[in-house]
Amino acid sequence: MRIFDPHIHMTSRTTDDYEAMAAAGIEAIIEPAFWLGQPRTTLGSFVDYFDGLIGWERFRAGQFGIRHHCTMGLNPKEANDEELARQVLELLPRYLAKDRVVAVGEIGFDGMTVAEERAFAAQLGLAVEHDMPVLVHTPHRDKPAGTTKSIELVRQSGIAPERVVIDHNNELTYEEVLDSGCWAGFTIYPDTKMDEHRLVRIVERVGIDRLIVDSAADWGRSDPLKVPKTVAALLEAGIDEADVQRLVWDNPVTFYGVGGRLELAGDDQDGAPDPAATFAGNSILRGAREA
Amino acid sequence: MIPLEHDSLELALSARLDAGRRAWYDDAIARVRATPEMIATVFPAVGRGVGRGPLDPDATGNPVTSWSVDDAARTLLLVALGDHAESELEPLYRHGDARERRGVLRALAFIDLDLNLGLRLVDDGLRTNDVSLIAAAMGPFAAERLDDAAYAQGVLKCVFVGVSLTEITGAQERTTPELSAMLGRYVHERIAAGRTVPADVWPLIDRHPPATELAAIEAELDHPHADRREAAEAALAGRLPTNP
Numbered sequence: 001m002r003i004f005d006p007h008i009h010m011t012s013r014t015t016d017d018y019e020a021m022a023a024a025g026i027e028a029i030i031e032p033a034f035w036l037g038q039p040r041t042t043l044g045s046f047v048d049y050f051d052g053l054i055g056w057e058r059f060r061a062g063q064f065g066i067r068h069h070c071t072m073g074l075n076p077k078e079a080n081d082e083e084l085a086r087q088v089l090e091l092l093p094r095y096l097a098k099d100r101v102v103a104v105g106e107i108g109f110d111g112m113t114v115a116e117e118r119a120f121a122a123q124l125g126l127a128v129e130h131d132m133p134v135l136v137h138t139p140h141r142d143k144p145a146g147t148t149k150s151i152e153l154v155r156q157s158g159i160a161p162e163r164v165v166i167d168h169n170n171e172l173t174y175e176e177v178l179d180s181g182c183w184a185g186f187t188i189y190p191d192t193k194m195d196e197h198r199l200v201r202i203v204e205r206v207g208i209d210r211l212i213v214d215s216a217a218d219w220g221r222s223d224p225l226k227v228p229k230t231v232a233a234l235l236e237a238g239i240d241e242a243d244v245q246r247l248v249w250d251n252p253v254t255f256y257g258v259g260g261r262l263e264l265a266g267d268d269q270d271g272a273p274d275p276a277a278t279f280a281g282n283s284i285l286r287g288a289r290e291a
Numbered sequence: 292m293i294p295l296e297h298d299s300l301e302l303a304l305s306a307r308l309d310a311g312r313r314a315w316y317d318d319a320i321a322r323v324r325a326t327p328e329m330i331a332t333v334f335p336a337v338g339r340g341v342g343r344g345p346l347d348p349d350a351t352g353n354p355v356t357s358w359s360v361d362d363a364a365r366t367l368l369l370v371a372l373g374d375h376a377e378s379e380l381e382p383l384y385r386h387g388d389a390r391e392r393r394g395v396l397r398a399l400a401f402i403d404l405d406l407n408l409g410l411r412l413v414d415d416g417l418r419t420n421d422v423s424l425i426a427a428a429m430g431p432f433a434a435e436r437l438d439d440a441a442y443a444q445g446v447l448k449c450v451f452v453g454v455s456l457t458e459i460t461g462a463q464e465r466t467t468p469e470l471s472a473m474l475g476r477y478v479h480e481r482i483a484a485g486r487t488v489p490a491d492v493w494p495l496i497d498r499h500p501p502a503t504e505l506a507a508i509e510a511e512l513d514h515p516h517a518d519r520r521e522a523a524e525a526a527l528a529g530r531l532p533t534n535p
């Protein structure tokens with residue numbers, strides 16, 4: 001079983017997590033740009049964060065044979081600092097052009113403010129302009145209304161709905177998302193947004209077309225092994241193995257591969273991980289280097 | 292080694308581009324000529340457009356530190372910017388990933404630029420421990436423009452991170468008596484720690500044989516500890532015989 005976790009914030013996870021993920025069969029990941037748990041106050045903090053997503057984090061994942069990709073965007077929470085938001089939006093095209101940047105995201109609503117809507121619409125425009133898919137975050141509070149409003153903005157932007165995944169769905173939102181033509185993402189959390197057993201029921205009901213499963217693991221209570229655990233739950237419930245494989249590998253590869261920026265295997269550069277490799281002077285092999 | 296002329300670089304690149312990649316490259320050149328600011332989004336996409344393999348398919352050196360196809364295309368794109376190249380260099384480097392940064396460093400010898408800007412970028416590249424950036428930073432621009440002290444530190448950095456000195460342009464010519472002595476002290480430190488020494492340091496040491504350091508290294512052959520004697524023998528075995 002090939003496993004892809006298309007939404008995981010590795011910057012806030014440990015090297016032990018990478019080791020456990022590789023052991024559990026996770027081969028590829030996407031790290032969406034998001035916030036840090038508290039708002040940034042200067043553009044430089046965004047620049048350094050974006051540089052980390054295409055630099056050190058990519059390298060760190062590679063040490064465990066995991067292919068790291070990312071999405072670039074201004075998250076909804078920080079869209080509310082309007083002056084800073086303007087500067088970040090101006091910077092984004094540079095970063096959207098990078099290798100292994102596979103989508104615009106995560107964008108969307110948090111508190112459903114006017115500033116959030118403005119940044120969301122502007123970034124849907126960037127996705128159209130740069131011909132990239134979009135990852136949409138839906139709010140924790142008043143999720144059904146936030147989902148409906150997100151679909152409305154997607155329609156207004158003119159982007160093809162099949163280029164958009166709306167994430168963090170629950171039992172009350174996913175049918176509207178699928179009906180809109182967008183993809184529906186399910187974040188499997190230890191006890192909040194969705195768990196693997198609730199997902200089994202959804203798969204039994206609608207199948208796996210245009211469904212995406214991810215862990216969205218970050219610095220909160222979350223689990224970077226939720227995608228492999230979901231695989232186990234689906235198989236145990238008797239879902240066909242070929243369908244499970246399509247759900248956790250083919251679907252994210254199809255959705256995020258449209259721009260040709262997934263680098264999954266046999267690329268010119270990246271073969272097997274080199275445990276002695278260093279990135280800008282920082283080896284993860286503390287004290288173990290010998291020239 | 293890549294000849295330091297645009298024409299030769301263009302020929303070397305042309306030989307490595309199939310029709311599809313050629314079309315991408317020609318279009319990229321045309322776009323940045325027409326609208327120089329386009330370089331901000333064209334530059335990151337170069338590897339996807341032209342590939343990332345070695346520029347010289349028969350090269351035997353380390354591919355990490357040798358010219359690649361995307362290095363050559365990035366240099367030629369910057370050359371195509373003409374007078375606009377200088378102002379784009381710093382933001383391209385600042386926001387670049389590792390391949391874009393090495394692309395900027397490779398290009399320094401090919402474009403007219405303010406000396407201090409070039410030195411600042413070389414200095415940043417040398418401060419990392421990324422071998423691809425260090426090798427690119429120690430190119431012909433550094434050989435021509437770094438002062439003796441900075442050049443010597445750059446050579447030493449190469450030795451420490453494992454960039455072969457045989458791949459560093461002009462290293463022989465730039466070796467001062469002080470650099471020969473520094474490398475001699477480095478060899479002595481490695482032997483005293485019972486560690487190995489890369490053979491490619493010897494030609495630079497023997498450029499200006501440092502009597503004190505060489506005597507200290509040879510004294511290690513008689514050291515009471517076997518590991519130091521053995522390290523000294525192994526290190527000196529890599530030294531080519533010198534004329535008396």
